[in-house]
Amino acid sequence: MNLTREVDFGPIRGRGLVAAQSINTEDILFTEDPLICCQFSWNKLYGYKACDHCLRPLESSEENVRRLTNNPTFTLPYSEASFQCNQIVQCPTCLTNYCSQNCLDSAALTYHSVMCMGLIESENENPLKKLDIIWRQFHYPPESGTIFLLVRIAAACLSACIMASSPSLHIVEALKQFISSTSAPTNENTSVLYHQLLGDQFVTRIEQIHNAFVEVLLFLCQKFSHATSCEECIQTLQKAGLNSLLEKHHFTSALCLISRNGQGIATSALSVWVNQAGKIVSTMNEQTSKEFDLFVNRLYEAIDDHVGSFLDNEGVGLYYYQSMLFLIHVHIIIW
Template sequence: MDKISDDRVMDDPAVEVRVIGGPKGKGLFAVKPFKAGDVIFEERPLVCCQFAWNAAYGYLACDFCMRPLEGAQENVRRLTGKKDLVLPYPQCCPTNKESHTQCPSCGVQYCSTICKDQAWNLHHRTLCLQSHSRNVNHPLEQLNETWKYMHYPPETASVMILARMIATVQQAEDPASALNMFMQFCHRTVNEEEAIAHKLLGEQFRRQLEVLRELISLALYSDIVHQWLLPDGFQSLVALVGTNGQGVGTSPFSEWVRKVSELELPTDDKQQLDSFIDKVYEDLNEEVGSFLNSEGSALYALQSVCNHSCDPNAMPSFPHSNFQLAMCAVRDIAPGDEILISYLDECVLERSRHSRLKLLRENYIFTCHCSKCETQAGDLDVTSEDESDDEVEDDGGG
């Protein structure tokens, strides 16, 4: 058992990793009790990257921590198309543009010099050196554009997170240890026991994967990551991100809403504010639907150990409007209980068992046997019209 008590979590041992065998391999278990709403642990990712199309559509976020770079008012004006929309209580806007900065060489934007320096020391020194003479024909630019036209929104991964993983290993003081750190994540391309393969590794994507492998090899090859850039190694790398990537979403407007909701206001002012917020959300829904946030994907050491359940007792959130993940209990958890999250979003959880199993098999190469699925085992294995394949999407898991 591996008790976790460092700065990723809390001062006292709150959770521990246990080897549980079978297809799950490991699980995360509570050492102390938690009430519904409690934060079980917080952690920063090993690596994080904004989605390619999300960035292309103008969702401005720090290239390191995903903190929004737009002000809340700018954000809703852009998304609603209403250039004269004014948000009251501007003091509640979370964006501090005075702290914003950028890489002097390539122009990548950050929310602070702290993030700029941390990115440089982690992976950007390698990627930025590649970008000094960057143009549309540069392998990294081709890699990003190729990925975009292979994977349209809604996105659940980004090939550039692979580039950041490679650069992180190359820049590490101990590259072998850094490589091993990433390989601790599940990186199976298939589940031999159930003859399941990850959906990104199917025959229809074979040529696409080879193109991506050639481009990333051309841009970032080094001996230390040689195995990752062989055909089988690259497939395992794609599977690693596909099965472990956790979606990250940040929004200056959502943060503004949270802050104004905490204001002590007269009843009439509070009602007017609530009506105003409801109207803005209606306008946003009409224009952009669910595409409200700056979105990306990240790899988390603890979150990735949490197994899936269609009836989870915990849920990841991003209360700091950046990539810092907080795992929160959604119901009481006793010492010894396994911490279970959903790899699917809330809408998908309400759909049929057949739809859930199909998604989990395609994205996470396992068949779910949670209490909810076992209870519904006798249900008809049908997918209704409103549960069509292209409407069902995953939210990132462990």
């Protein structure tokens, strides 16, 4: 569904969306899937179970509640309203979890074939794990971004260059339309964007993060392209349009682009149950409705006692249409 159309307003305002027809109150203007997305590192580490490709929950509503309350016997009423994860599909090589074969196939064709590490556990052998550890040391919850969105973008570029798969080519082409924050950036804007992604001490941290990222980039390039030397890797990165990321300035510019265009993503099996059970209860008498509201309030209190405000599977993604909706200062506020 799309009730809008894209318009180029010129170099100052850039791209935007306008209504393609008359719009009524509560109309859905458009729906879209992210071009590419990634779960936050701490969110994933702490067992928030989500599809590695689309972030769809990988647990039922009741399983979700039991984990969030730390109560393994908790039972939800109105079980017919519960979200059910019908299947979990794993990458046969690294055992990464997906909600469907379609998500596994899409991830493999877009970026996962490049990033798949098999069952390597040692961080010394797995630069992706090393980067994840370094990132988490510098970026504690509540999270606002993840370096691995940039890693997936780089992997998609390598896949497009070497495999020429349709999904990765589509991603690369779509990414060209995003407005980079580094077109004549001001020091103030760049500083704000760095702080958004890395926190207060970004100046001292960016060097270490960049070094770890370059190690990942060269490793993935060598593994996927079978390059036999560093020079061959750099040549391949150049063909894929990634060689500039070897320089810290361009790397930080790429982080700014993610900070400017990234949109937060949250999924929750519990929220599905609350919404669907609420619809069921709305057809019943007032007493039942009050009892349901009390139950939900107490449930959220129990969750708050155990995990605080961290209820959802959380990540960040790039959306083609949504990237055209907000000015830079709005991105920073909502991210």
